[in-house]
Amino acid sequence: KQEVTQIPAALSVPEGENLVLNCSFTDSAIYNLQWFRQDPGKGLTSLLLIQSSQREQTSGRLNASLDKSSGRSTLYIAASQPGDSATYLCAVSGYNTDKLIFGTGTRLQVFP
Amino acid sequence: GAVVSQHPSWVICKSGTSVKIECRSLDFQATTMFWYRQFPKQSLMLMATSNEGSKATYEQGVEKDKFLINHASLTLSTLTVTSAHPEDSSFYICSAPHRGDTEAFFGQGTRLTVV
Numbered sequence: 041k042q043e044v045t046q047i048p049a050a051l052s053v054p055e056g057e058n059l060v061l062n063c064s065f066t067d068s069a070i071y072n073l074q075w076f077r078q079d080p081g082k083g084l085t086s087l088l089l090i091q092s093s094q095r096e097q098t099s100g101r102l103n104a105s106l107d108k109s110s111g112r113s114t115l116y117i118a119a120s121q122p123g124d125s126a127t128y129l130c131a132v133s134g135y136n137t138d139k140l141i142f143g144t145g146t147r148l149q150v151f152p
Numbered sequence: 153g154a155v156v157s158q159h160p161s162w163v164i165c166k167s168g169t170s171v172k173i174e175c176r177s178l179d180f181q182a183t184t185m186f187w188y189r190q191f192p193k194q195s196l197m198l199m200a201t202s203n204e205g206s207k208a209t210y211e212q213g214v215e216k217d218k219f220l221i222n223h224a225s226l227t228l229s230t231l232t233v234t235s236a237h238p239e240d241s242s243f244y245i246c247s248a249p250h251r252g253d254t255e256a257f258f259g260q261g262t263r264l265t266v267v
Contacts (some may be wrong), residue, residue: 074255083245083261084196116221129195133256138185138249140256142196 042067044143045134052149059117061146063130069110070132071132074140075104075115078127088115119152153182154250158259164265173231173262175202175246181226182248186256187219190243202229202246236266238254 043066053059069119072091076084088097088104090113103116106108113130127147131140155178165171175185188196194218200221201209208221208248220232233240245261 045225083244084258086255086257089255131196131256134218138184138246138256139198139201140196141198142188147193 041081042070042132042134042141044130044141046130046143046146048070048146049144050147050149052151053120055121055150055152057120057150058121059148061115061117061128061148063113063143065111065113065132065141065143067134068108068136069086069106071135071137073104073106073113073130073132075102076129078129078145080127084129092127117148120148122150122152125149154178154248154257156246156248156257156259158246158262160262161260163265165264166233167237167266170234171256172246173233173237173244173246173264175229175231175248175259177227177248177250177257180248182229182250183224183226185229185246187191187221187229187231188245188247189235190245191262192243199231199244202231204229205263216223233264236264238266240264241266 064132073110074089075087090106101118127145129145157176159174184202185202187199199214202221202223204223210216223229247256247258
């Protein structure tokens with residue numbers, strides 16, 4: 041059974057810092073991995089998707105890497121801003137299924 | 153990207169009543185939709201897979217008689233929480249895969265409070 045874990049569970053940093061959020065999964069037979077952002081009481085915003093054949097994806101200040109063999113992904117946030125404060129979730133999908141297994145989440149707070 | 157609309161965004165109901173949540177794919181057809189549940193400060197847990205024209209597939213530990221799922225058309229899936237209890241209070245969110253895209257598209261979520 042696939043299990044997805046994220047560390048740290050919570051993070052509080054001053055703005056301007058570069059951040060690394062970690063995601064690990066137990067079964068390396070994934071089809072893709074997605075990173076989402078969730079604001080309190082809100083739905084999910086898709087940030088980045090990495091196919092199993094890819095090693096990284098970039099969007100603005102965000103960069104996500106994937107090491108499938110070791111079961112790890114990292115989300116790198118450059119020059120963090122207070123507006124980045126949210127919960128970040130990673131999720132993996134397997135082959136022949138569209139359902140996602142979500143990680144435990146990292147609650148990020150960036151203070152001015 | 154594709155749009156998935158979920159309604160209502162929040163609902164308060166009395167214990168013992170039933171609540172229906174709708175999930176619609178607005179600009180594409182979805183033969184499959186997924187229903188997730190999220191308790192406060194916890195991650196999303198898959199409850200069931202909704203299949204158009206057939207029975208839903210429930211994850212282990214999810215009561216199918218309590219969480220009724222109907223996927224009557226290619227653009228609509230509904231989740232009905234029957235005989236709701238306070239412990240059913242949670243954030244429910246649906247998603248639909250869009251053929252041609254590999255990312256998942258999510259509804260806005262429904263905050264259910266049972267009093």
